[in-house]
Amino acid sequence: MDEQVQKGALDLEMPARQRRKLPRSFYAGDDPLVIARNLLGYRLVAPTEDGNRVSGIIVETEAYMGPHDKAAHSYNGRRTKRTEAMYQQPGTAYIFFIYGMHYHFNIVTNRESIPHAILIRALEPEEGIEFMRVRRHITDERQLTSGPGKLCSALAIDRSYNMADLTGDLIWIEKGRKIVPAEIMTGPRIGIDYAEEYKEMPWRFWLRDNIFVSRRPRLSSR
DNA sequence: TGTCCGATTGGT
DNA sequence: CCAATCGGACAG
Numbered sequence: 001m002d003e004q005v006q007k008g009a010l011d012l013e014m015p016a017r018q019r020r021k022l023p024r025s026f027y028a029g030d031d032p033l034v035i036a037r038n039l040l041g042y043r044l045v046a047p048t049e050d051g052n053r054v055s056g057i058i059v060e061t062e063a064y065m066g067p068h069d070k071a072a073h074s075y076n077g078r079r080t081k082r083t084e085a086m087y088q089q090p091g092t093a094y095i096f097f098i099y100g101m102h103y104h105f106n107i108v109t110n111r112e113s114i115p116h117a118i119l120i121r122a123l124e125p126e127e128g129i130e131f132m133r134v135r136r137h138i139t140d141e142r143q144l145t146s147g148p149g150k151l152c153s154a155l156a157i158d159r160s161y162n163m164a165d166l167t168g169d170l171i172w173i174e175k176g177r178k179i180v181p182a183e184i185m186t187g188p189r190i191g192i193d194y195a196e197e198y199k200e201m202p203w204r205f206w207l208r209d210n211i212f213v214s215r216r217p218r219l220s221s222r
Numbered sequence: 223t224g225t226c227c228g229a230t231t232g233g234t
Numbered sequence: 235c236c237a238a239t240c241g242g243a244c245a246g
Contacts, residue, residue: 100239
């Protein structure tokens with residue numbers, strides 16, 4: 001624990017240019033599929049209150065494109081207290097609570113009033129791994145962040161992060177690992193059997209052979 | 223207010 | 235395969 005805490009606090013692991021937060025323009029594109037794909041390899045950082053870095057490389061994402069996507073909470077323009085975050089400016093966090101016990105972390109894209117979002121489904125742990133172990137009550141590194149609910153627990157992302165600005169200091173994304181196109185796989189999204197014709201849309205993206213991806217893909221293609 | 227159910231997880 | 239666990243969405 002002490003070693004991890006110190007490393008995080010001293011922030012010496014990577015050059016400053018790699019720790020720069022992504023600008024809002026990164027999230028402002030009008031095609032969620034492009035952004036979901038581009039996010040692979042970037043690093044999600046959610047520091048502790050004491051400033052220790054807790055982070056992981058994004059290895060799995062899903063695009064949700066309301067209002068014309070039956071799997072999206074914003075389908076058909078649904079705008080409620082819960083989905084309000086999806087209508088905010090790009091680079092806003094959309095956090096929701098599901099199954100009575102798990103949080104999910106999404107990034108709002110496009111522009112204000114267009115409810116597009118990218119779900120972050122899995123990370124490869126990098127920094128603050130001991131914090132993650134304590135929060136998850138397990139030691140197996142592979143189980144720490146290999147799912148959308150798991151990674152929120154590991155990074156201590158809860159309701160209070162809803163509507164957070166990803167260009168701010170609470171939580172952000174920065175340059176991570178170089179990804180080549182051949183590593184990027186796509187297939188149907190997980191857990192959306194209710195979405196009828198949208199159920200099979202290949203709007204899930206992941207890094208081929210990465211052991212932190214949440215589930216072994218049924219179909220996989222480039 | 224009542225009912226239904228989920229963008230999951232972990233254990234049998 | 236199935237239970238956990240509770241807030242959101244919507245009908246009435």
